[in-house]
Amino acid sequence: MKKTTTVGLGVLLLAFVVAFSGTFYTLEEGKQAVIVQFGRPVGEPVTSAGLHIKIPMIQEVRLFETRLLAWDGDPNQIPTKGREFIWIDTTARWRIADAKTFLENVATEAGARSRLDDIIDSVVRDQVSRSELVDLVRSASWATPQGQNLSDVPAEVQELLKQKVTRGREEITRNILSEASKIMPQYGIELVDVRIKRLDYVESVRERVYSRMISERKRIAAQFRSEGEGESAQILGTMEKELSQIRSSAYRKVQEIRGKADAEAARIYGDAYNGDPEFYAFSRTLEAYKEGQNENSVMILTTDSDYYRYLKNSGGAAKARSTR
Known part of the structure; x- marks a missing residue:
């Protein structure tokens, strides 16, 4: 009997502990809770952090985030208003504003992301198909370059740069947010x-x-190369011109100096030879003897020729000196 009582008390104590532990739950910061009873939410969502009470064994707690959550969609191929096909990739930030409604309609964050995929992708497709490409890639504050900034830009690119922005990316994203919200x-x-x-x-x-x-880059590069080659040719031409002028001036000075030197030498030679014409004739004859030697030629002269006049005279003078 005593043993049965002890077992009964133990069972009651265990049941009490289980019931007591299932009565309280703790809600952390950044979380909100919905109490579910027999599969259906009851009451309002609990949003204040701390210790809270529920009915054990009957009610359970479903926790949800109160912080911002990220959504990243899959890139989609969408045609613009001008029929340019583009890949567009969007991202969004969202939060669970009404946890009870959230639980009743999508149940989990995965279910919410599935709804976001359908809704945001649909709105993005609608907005992009009604917008020009220039509005998607530029802001409404875009200012068309003017003057010198367009001087080196090809004509077809200038047309693209001058396209007017009617909406701009900011307005398009605001419209997407407004429609999806x-x-x-x-x-x-x-x-x-x-x-x-x-x-x-x-x-x-x-x-x-x-x-x-x-x-386009090749064309610009070819233009730069052509301009560089023109500048190079101009610089080389100027250099050759200046070099020719320097050479001509130097050659003129050389010729002037050489002419003056030759004139001075001729004057000195003239003065020397005028002092003794006979010595000059003798010196020139000796030079003629030296220069006249040629192994491949034969010259026949008589002994009466003036060519040997100094040789004959020198022989006669020597004989006269020996006779004396």
Whole structure:
């Protein structure tokens, strides 16, 4: 009997502990709770952090975030108003504004993201298809370059730069946020912000754009090379002209100095030879003897020739001196 009583008390104590532990729950900062009874939410969401009470064994707690949550959509291929096909990638920030409605309609964050995919992608597609490409890539404050800034830009690029922005990316993203936010309250969601994260041409268009960019860069490079070669030719021409002038001036000075030197030498020679004409004739004859030697030629002269006059005289003078 005593043993049965002890077991009964133990069971009651265990039941009390289980019931007591299931009565209280703690709500952390950044969280909100919805009490679910038999699968249905009861009461208002609990948003204050701290210790709270629920009915054990009957009620359970579903916790949800109160902080901002991120949503990143998949890139979509969408045509613009001008029929340019582009890839557009959007991102958004949202929060659970009404946890009870959220639980009843989407249940989990994964379910909410699925709804966001459908709603935001649909609104983005609608807004992009009604907008020009220039409005998607530029802000409303875009100012068209003027004057010198356009002087080196090709004509077709100038036309693109001068296109007028009617809406701008900021207005488009505001419209996306406004249209998508109208649908969110029925899911207990507040859409805080929507942004275009990335925008690009589709692959086929991108290849053509890249080819055009490459061609344009090659044209500009060829223009720069041509201008550089022209400048180089001009510099080389100027250098050759100046060098020719320097050479001509130097040659003229050389010829003047050489002419003066030759004149001075001739004057000195003239003065020397005029002092003794016979010695001059003798010296020139000796030079003629020296220069007249040629192994490949034969010269026949008589002994009466003036060519040997000094040789004959020198022989006669020597004989006279020996006779004496």
